[in-house]
Amino acid sequence: MTSLPDIHRLQGTADLLPAESFQWAEAERVIRATMFRFGFGEIRFPVLEPTELFARGTGASTDIVQKEMYTLVDRGGRSLTLRPEGTPSVVRAYLEENLGSQRPVWKLFYLGPMFRAERPQKGRYRQFHQFGAEMIGAASPESDVELIALARTILHDLGLTGLRLQLNSIGSPAARHDHSEKLRAFLRQPDVYAKIDEDCRRRMETNPLRVFDCKNEECIRIMRHAPTIDQFLTAEDQDHFARVRSGLESLGISYELDPRMVRGLDYYTRTTFEFKTDLLGAQDTVCGGGRYDLLVETFGGPATPAVGFASGIERILAAAQEAGASQGTLPRLDVFVGALGDQARALIPSILARLRGLGFSADSDFLGRGLKAQMKEANRLAARLVLIVGDDEITRGQFTLRRMDEGGQAEIPADLAQWNKETFA
RNA sequence: GUGGGUGUAGCUCAGCUGGUUAGAGCACCAGGUUGUGGCCCUGGGGGCCAAGGGUUCAAAUCCCUUCACCCACCCCA
Incomplete structure (x- = not known):
């Protein structure tokens, strides 16, 4: 625990x-x-x-x-x-x-x-x-x-x-003081005092205005006749x-x-x-x-x-x-970089830096896990795109870009310098 | 400060009147797909059952104490 x-x-x-x-x-x-x-x-x-x-x-x-x-x-x-x-x-x-x-x-x-x-x-x-x-x-x-x-x-x-x-x-404070005194006087009247509950007898001394808030029905009835602040x-x-x-x-x-x-x-x-x-x-x-x-x-x-x-x-x-007001959710991740193999993983930092430099939110797996686990992670982060970088891609000189909502994939150049905002739109 | 309620897996909870290795759903991990998520299937890791004491052949279960959390009073945002 x-x-x-x-x-x-x-x-x-x-x-x-x-x-x-x-x-x-x-x-x-x-x-x-x-x-x-x-x-x-x-x-x-x-x-x-x-x-x-x-x-x-x-x-x-x-x-x-x-x-x-x-x-x-x-x-x-x-x-x-x-x-x-x-x-x-x-x-x-x-x-x-x-x-x-x-x-x-x-x-x-x-x-x-x-x-x-x-x-x-x-x-x-x-x-x-x-x-x-x-x-x-x-x-x-x-x-x-x-x-x-x-x-x-x-x-x-x-x-x-x-x-x-x-x-x-x-x-004013003077008016409130006046009011409190009159209220106490009102509550001290024997026929009134006899009817209010114990809490209100205590409130009478500490904060007589509080008696107005009492939920006891008898107290509520009596307080209808009590002096209110507007009179002061x-x-x-x-x-x-x-x-x-x-x-x-x-x-x-x-x-x-x-x-x-x-x-x-x-x-x-x-x-x-x-x-x-x-x-x-x-x-x-x-x-x-x-x-x-x-x-x-x-x-x-x-x-x-x-x-x-x-x-x-x-x-x-x-x-x-x-009230059921719409709750905002965390913003989606723009691009998740999924890498396979040591050569590809070595590229992650510069790929992330390039994506972030273009203004996209970008994240990756830092555990060296398999592609399936990385895809799950991307899904958890609500990634729009997953950039897949593996041995195949490196030899072809083309990375795979998967659109997570539709499931389609496309190729983009492995040369980071050729990327722009439209590449990941 | 006062009253009531609740403490079992990361989360939400089941476990009836005490009886062999404590369960489910969700979450997590892995496999089914030796490079592809969401659905599904299979498996797995995880609990000194809040803590301490007592009763009993036997306690998550009964009793006591402590602690924590929740709700309410008072009052306030």
Whole structure:
């Protein structure tokens, strides 16, 4: 089985072999292409960051910071953390590279691995991969709409259909704080408290908004009468939200209002959104995002509004597969060189070099096997052509070129210099 | 961190209430075609049945422990 009995892939991580990594490369290509079409440029930032970046950026009260970070101490005694999400790093770079003074608005995207020390399950991994986009410097409702449209376009381009867009506005931190307090007060009323279940009594203290998510029918009934966030939004918040909604409508993007939608990160303000699928089981959010108008300030920068989203590649690929989206297959090999005999085998390197120089993908057998085995190998590689080089061919000065789809064979000159693209078309 | 499920060949799995050398399909290798793939036929290599302990004349099968993986809760991509 294994010759490394004590060395294993870490829980919640994966090895991707060529058949699968090819799907990934395709997805990444699509993501970048669409990002560029929307005018977003790629930012690459470190996988390892100071722990304080996330403690302050993601938020000390979040589950991510409280129990899900891979944190280590380096030799200098510094606390470092494998990035659990991208947004704080983008904001750090924005400030560190002094981007705000160069242009009023920055549109950046990223793509890469993130790390969270959670118990793995379907659609949840300890090393997973996200792409995300951030527009920093714009406060307009149209920028919210632009980001939602961007996310939706990429998801569509990746073959995902039937997604539900859920939308909410959570106002300012002050409004949320107000709301939470009122919610607690509501839940503490004896006649209410008596009816909610144990989980919700716990949630009431830790995160009262979560009670809205309870699946218990009694809790759902009671929560219909609970105060919702929209009652705490300012007139400006409400106006912003109304303009986001009308912007989406003018684009024909349908959405569901979900006043109970809670996002797990501290920095969101006003608009929040999620794209969900019903193809994945419990972990059904494929993309989540929102506005974070105060985050730049919390790092000591100037008041700078921003909006962004992040999306999980594993979940997207799983959902696309579930939806029966066409899966790209590895490209076919153009020419397989089948050689027989020492004299012919000695020619393989220069033949391969010539074919590759002409722009063809070319491969050969390096085991010195018989022609039959080499033909099987060529078939496995889905080769279009097999160039057969044996003693006969060398004495005749003509190589045999077999077309694998039709089965026909032809002769081509043994002189490599006479070959051109048409020879192997 | 909590709950449930599953661990038998590279992969997907069978092996019922314990009984002689542990099976199938696929994959891999070889032969049928001493220089020709995909289909077919024949043969072959591969398993300390997750690990450790226990019960028994006898354990892949029953019991215990550990480990791993999966699903779910919490939360999120």
